[in-house]
Amino acid sequence: MVVNEVVLLRAGVYRDSVTLMRVSRALGELPGVGDAMAAMATPSNRELLAELGFAVPAEATPADLVVALRARDGDALDGARAAVDELLAERPPDPAFEVEPPPLTTASAAARGDATVALVSVPGPHVVPEAMDALAAGLNVMIFSDNVPVEQEVALKDAAARRGLIVMGPDCGTAVVGGVGLGFANVVRPGPVGVVAASGTGAQQVMCLLEEAGVGVRHVLGVGGRDLSPRVSGRSALAALAALDADPGTELIVLVSKPPAPRVAALVREAARRLDTPVVPAFPGGDDDLTGAVERVLRALGRAVPEWPRWEAPHGSPHGSPHGSPHGSPHGSPHGALRGLFAGGTLRDEAEAIAATALGDLAAGGHRLTDFGDDVYTRGRAHPMIDPALRLAALAREAADPGCGVLLLDVVLGHGADPDPAAALAPALAGALDARDGLAAVVSLCGTPGDPQDRDRQAVALRDAGAAVFASNAEAARHAAALVKGARDA
Amino acid sequence: MPDTPPLGGLLSREPVIVATGVDVLAEAVERQAAAVRRVAWRPPPPGAEHDLAAVLGDPGHAEADRRAVTRMLSARPHLVDVRPAREVLGLEPGAFLHAGPPIAWDRASGPLRGALVGAMLLEGLADTPERAERALAGGAAELEPCHGRGAVGPMAGVVGPSMWMLVVRDLEHGGTACCSLNEGLGKVLRYGAYGPEVIERLRWMGAVLGPLLRDAVRRHGPLDLVALMAQALQMGDELHNRNRAASALLLRELAPDLVAADAPREHVAEALRFVGGNEHFFLNAGMAAAKCAADAARDVPGSGLVVAMARNGTDFGIQVSGTGDRWFTGPAGVPDGLYLGSYGPADANPDIGDSAITETAGMGGFALAAAPAIVRFVGGRVPEAIAATRRMYEITMAEHPALRIPLLDFRGTPAGIDVTRVVRTGVLPVIDTGIAGRRAGVGQVGAGLVAPPPNVFADALRALARR
Numbered sequence: 023m024v025v026n027e028v029v030l031l032r033a034g035v036y037r038d039s040v041t042l043m044r045v046s047r048a049l050g051e052l053p054g055v056g057d058a059m060a061a062m063a064t065p066s067n068r069e070l071l072a073e074l075g076f077a078v079p080a081e082a083t084p085a086d087l088v089v090a091l092r093a094r095d096g097d098a099l100d101g102a103r104a105a106v107d108e109l110l111a112e113r114p115p116d117p118a119f120e121v122e123p124p125p126l127t128t129a130s131a132a133a134r135g136d137a138t139v140a141l142v143s144v145p146g147p148h149v150v151p152e153a154m155d156a157l158a159a160g161l162n163v164m165i166f167s168d169n170v171p172v173e174q175e176v177a178l179k180d181a182a183a184r185r186g187l188i189v190m191g192p193d194c195g196t197a198v199v200g201g202v203g204l205g206f207a208n209v210v211r212p213g214p215v216g217v218v219a220a221s222g223t224g225a226q227q228v229m230c231l232l233e234e235a236g237v238g239v240r241h242v243l244g245v246g247g248r249d250l251s252p253r254v255s256g257r258s259a260l261a262a263l264a265a266l267d268a269d270p271g272t273e274l275i276v277l278v279s280k281p282p283a284p285r286v287a288a289l290v291r292e293a294a295r296r297l298d299t300p301v302v303p304a305f306p307g308g309d310d311d312l313t314g315a316v317e318r319v320l321r322a323l324g325r326a327v328p329e330w331p332r333w334e335a336p337h338g339s340p341h342g343s344p345h346g347s348p349h350g351s352p353h354g355s356p357h358g359a360l361r362g363l364f365a366g367g368t369l370r371d372e373a374e375a376i377a378a379t380a381l382g383d384l385a386a387g388g389h390r391l392t393d394f395g396d397d398v399y400t401r402g403r404a405h406p407m408i409d410p411a412l413r414l415a416a417l418a419r420e421a422a423d424p425g426c427g428v429l430l431l432d433v434v435l436g437h438g439a440d441p442d443p444a445a446a447l448a449p450a451l452a453g454a455l456d457a458r459d460g461l462a463a464v465v466s467l468c469g470t471p472g473d474p475q476d477r478d479r480q481a482v483a484l485r486d487a488g489a490a491v492f493a494s495n496a497e498a499a500r501h502a503a504a505l506v507k508g509a510r511d512a
Numbered sequence: 513m514p515d516t517p518p519l520g521g522l523l524s525r526e527p528v529i530v531a532t533g534v535d536v537l538a539e540a541v542e543r544q545a546a547a548v549r550r551v552a553w554r555p556p557p558p559g560a561e562h563d564l565a566a567v568l569g570d571p572g573h574a575e576a577d578r579r580a581v582t583r584m585l586s587a588r589p590h591l592v593d594v595r596p597a598r599e600v601l602g603l604e605p606g607a608f609l610h611a612g613p614p615i616a617w618d619r620a621s622g623p624l625r626g627a628l629v630g631a632m633l634l635e636g637l638a639d640t641p642e643r644a645e646r647a648l649a650g651g652a653a654e655l656e657p658c659h660g661r662g663a664v665g666p667m668a669g670v671v672g673p674s675m676w677m678l679v680v681r682d683l684e685h686g687g688t689a690c691c692s693l694n695e696g697l698g699k700v701l702r703y704g705a706y707g708p709e710v711i712e713r714l715r716w717m718g719a720v721l722g723p724l725l726r727d728a729v730r731r732h733g734p735l736d737l738v739a740l741m742a743q744a745l746q747m748g749d750e751l752h753n754r755n756r757a758a759s760a761l762l763l764r765e766l767a768p769d770l771v772a773a774d775a776p777r778e779h780v781a782e783a784l785r786f787v788g789g790n791e792h793f794f795l796n797a798g799m800a801a802a803k804c805a806a807d808a809a810r811d812v813p814g815s816g817l818v819v820a821m822a823r824n825g826t827d828f829g830i831q832v833s834g835t836g837d838r839w840f841t842g843p844a845g846v847p848d849g850l851y852l853g854s855y856g857p858a859d860a861n862p863d864i865g866d867s868a869i870t871e872t873a874g875m876g877g878f879a880l881a882a883a884p885a886i887v888r889f890v891g892g893r894v895p896e897a898i899a900a901t902r903r904m905y906e907i908t909m910a911e912h913p914a915l916r917i918p919l920l921d922f923r924g925t926p927a928g929i930d931v932t933r934v935v936r937t938g939v940l941p942v943i944d945t946g947i948a949g950r951r952a953g954v955g956q957v958g959a960g961l962v963a964p965p966p967n968v969f970a971d972a973l974r975a976l977a978r979r
Contacts, residue, residue: 124552126937143533150565158574265518438540
């Protein structure tokens with residue numbers, strides 16, 4: 023049998039993980055092409071390629087790019103090979119005299135003008151040079167990258183403090199400054215609330231629910247998921263609280279984090295007490311949830327708490343309308359365990375805490391909630407909010423597992439995220455739900471009507487696929503737990 | 513202290529964002545109509561990330577670099593004297609200086625061997641080239657890099673005790689640097705030629721030119737070399753492969769004091785004719801000025817500033833401010849350029865000379881955009897020369913305050929090579945160079961551009977990380 027596959031090695035060629043994902047997708051869509059993966063030859067990508075049955079040349083290093091292709095026949099393979107170079111081509115340099123070449127380092131870019139913040143998203147091991155460049159030039163830094171060692175995080179934050187600047191991150195997914203969203207950020211109106219967030223998706227949930235209630239957000243300062251750990255001890259959170267306190271337009275500050283270590287919690291509480299601006303803590307995962315915290319904010323501002331939007335298919339009908347029956351399920355009563363597939367770590371933690379309250383020992387019941395945005399899933403590849411492939415594969419696995427009764431997923435919209443997540447997710451959900459009776463799907467949809475993806479359009483597409491869709495992650499989790507419980511108690 | 517807004521105005525100013533990393537995040541910000549400057553980032557070679565994090569994560573690093581490069585660029589090198597090497601450098605008979613990092617006879621290339629043979633003949637330590645070569649092979653001479661004695665030498669850079677040196681003093685920091693007198697082009701010692709005409713010219717330079725220049729320079733008083741170089745740069749010199757304007761300016765400065773000497777008229781006329789006929793006469797003064805500036809930046813703990821780049825015809829070496837006198841070496845490359853007459857790449861010796869001290873101090877290849885007249889000579893077009901200079905801004909710490917390039921709207925030349933930036937970007941310094949013939953005695957065969965071996969920067973970075 024002729025094997026129509028090849029692994030091409032491009033020594034010393036670098037493209038970022040999102041570009042490579044796009045190239046992989048484009049190659050996979052060519053006629054007759056089966057598997058296609060373009061990736062830097064990092065250990066984790068080598069493993070993925072090995073799982074796909076490709077042999078990566080031994081001499082390939084993490085600085086080399088590999089393209090693995092498998093096709094129906096020789097012609098299709100040749101076609102894909104021919105497309106590789108075009109897809110990988112960089113924009114040609116502009117020969118014009120007066121055009122300055124692009125800066126190659128953060129220092130060089132910072133030297134070209136009065137920037138205020140550097141958005142660093144290079145792979146974790148390469149963060150320190152770029153972040154130090156920015157700080158040395160007087161810029162604040164948002165580090166989107168994860169996989170940065172904690173001692174480097176502490177050193178960077180100390181370097182920032184000496185200069186009166188802030189390091190947002192590492193692993194900071196969301197920030198909003200001066201109305202501009204950095205990383206994953208939703209489109210909201212400007213307003214009186216400032217957010218300090220050790221959780222990107224937590225901040226997004228808060229800003230989306232506030233937007234729904236008609237309350238705007240002025241700044242969101244992310245601080246990174248480890249900032250309130252004993253080791254980092256709130257270095258950036260304290261700087262962010264002080265800066266927002268000094269900002270005349272900020273009337274109330276929401277501090278979003280999973281419950282911090284007691285010593286750090288005390289430190290932050292003490293700092294908050296000294297501020298002129300009231301601080302509302304939102305620590306989901308314990309007794310609190312983000313929706314509840316937003317409701318406290320609204321009450322503190324003297325605003326009404328609205329009914330949070332939900333989109334559920336009416337019983338037996340594939341086409342429903344918002345605010346339908348909370349007990350509707352188009353595919354019969356579910357039976358089996360809860361399986362949560364999340365892109366947002368904090369949304370997962372919140373859902374898990376709520377499910378545990380409702381269902382008791384989750385592990386014993388076969389319930390399992392996974393965060394695909396965790397470091398272990400993102401080493402050498404893009405975040406699941408950009409690249410849905412890993413999560414879609416997990417969805418197919420869970421749907422095929424007879425032990426799974428309820429799927430719970432988050433879909434996070436906004437700048438930076440997948441331009442149309444429902445395009446891939448809705449057919450996958452519909453397929454899974456159609457294939458098996460007794461399987462239900464619940465989606466926590468974090469977005470605003472102003473987001474580039476249009477939250478309401480996404481909601482309708484997911485609802486039409488058979489999922490119950492909620493704007494509040496807490497409500498989605500409660501609904502999912504109730505479905506599992508209903509089946510168990512029946 | 514002025515009242516600065518919290519976080520540098522992050523919450524009060526219009527945001528301007530530098531985006532380094534995945535394009536999709538930069539695009540997301542651009543779609544919000546915010547000002548974004550994208551960095552064309554690429555990863556450093558595997559393994560370098562640890563050294564980079566160690567060096568750049570050191571809280572004192574940025575300040576160390578700033579101190580080192582400020583010292584380099586604030587140097588005020590002046591030509592103050594002309595004296596024999598035995599006097600000014602304390603060079604003993606039987607000792608010779610050479611270009612580049614340390615090397616012994618057995619590994620020396622053709623041009624370096626040829627120049628040493630010529631120097632033996634000049635110093636009277638041998639009466640034929642064959643005997644000179646045998647004596648050198650037997651270890652009769654002591655070899656030492658110019659750089660170790662506060663000196664620099666173009667091409668082979670061989671200096672014997674009787675050779676006259678330009679003496680340059682840094683009036684800002686007090687350092688002194690020396691360089692030999694330029695012999696002109698063609699069959700010359702520095703390219704490894706040692707024929708009778710070469711030795712005869714050197715004898716004349718020692719007997720007539722040296723003393724005349726000494727008297728003229730002393731009568732003139734300290735001559736500001738940075739001011740002269742700044743003028744020459746705006747007259748189309750890049751001060752390494754093109755020194756036409758600088759040589760004319762130097763002669764214009766010294767001519768009255770040469771003529772005023774109490775010396776036979778025919779000697780003065782010979783000296784004026786020789787200097788005026790040598791478009792590279794200034795090169796050696798420029799090199800000493802660059803050496804003076806670079807030496808002022810030495811030994812700043814933690815700094816990754818390159819303070820010397822030099823080649824001995826076999827090895828390319830660099831020294832870095834934060835790592836003392838240690839050389840980091842790799843194989844010298846063969847220059848890419850144009851060849852004289854029927855010579856070709858097969859005749860070329862690997863890169864040789866201390867003249868890369870000009871690039872170290874922000875001249876030469878780094879100033880190519882100032883010298884459109886020579887870009888074809890080094891095998892390029894004018895936009896490429898401009899691009900080369902612009903590329904050098906990516907690996908340098910500062911812009912030269914005095915050397916300004918008209919074509920770039922009088923921007924200062926890129927100055928102060930940063931080892932960390934070379935490793936991060938993979939951009940190597942552009943070095944203008946002459947090409948020596950590989951056989952001893954042949955002389956110059958061409959000119960062009962050359963790049964250092966990348967490992968020298970990675971090795972220096974590693975050493976800096978381990979300090």
